[in-house]
Amino acid sequence: MSCVLCDSDGGLIVVRTEKFRVIRVVDGEEARRFPAFYRLIWNDHVAEFSDLSVADRHACMDAVAEIERVLRSLLHPTKVNLAALGNVVPHLHWHVIARFDWDSHFPAPVWAAAQRDEVPGGAAARLAQPLVAVDAAILQAISR
């Protein structure tokens, strides 16, 4: 079976480690509506979180927490959303999404129906920092 997360990076690479990579979603509607949308993608093809060893699970969630801390520190989101779903692509990946009370879907999940119009021209311009600064801070936090 071919797997899109085995066959491609899955987004803009922010940092690679031996165990996982962090990407930023840069294409399509998701990136336009939720610009600070990152994913931690486990390198090995495992489907479920509980397929990881305890050490790998802890390392995975330590990195998720580091991404969350950077988003909170630089962007002051209303809330951070974390999710490992994988119904369509059953290769372990964690969504880490900065949410704002002005985004098109808040307070609904990003997968639900929109609650209001999109920010004209894309939401990235409303962020407190350029996304490249966020990317760089995540690289630094994970590499530490």
Added chain:
Amino acid sequence: MSCVLCDSDGGLIVVRTEKFRVIRVVDGEEARRFPAFYRLIWNDHVAEFSDLSVADRHACMDAVAEIERVLRSLLHPTKVNLAALGNVVPHLHWHVIARFDWDSHFPAPVWAAAQRDEVPGGAAARLAQPLVAVDAAILQAISR
């Protein structure tokens, strides 16, 4: 500010610990469509996962992984979905949901639009085990 997860159990109590409780969602459409829908609710009122100490984060996700393992072992779901959103109730809680390729929303997230009709009479009857057996196994796994 009043908080519904400070002021109530938030569902059917499966197990309580000093740090968190696990509940099963028993009311409304969610329970009818996704009967094996559990939540780990942190006892203290913290909003974000990264508000926890590293020891608490690990304990939290160890418990989430235990719930996931029970769901996999007893119910053989197509996929398990994990999420900490909290946009509406910003008190840390993890959704742990057994998903099946026959459920009303699969492969979409439970928060998205339905993909097909609900199972007539509720989906619980299609599970491989009664939910009380799943509850008991989660109690045992978390209390170990």
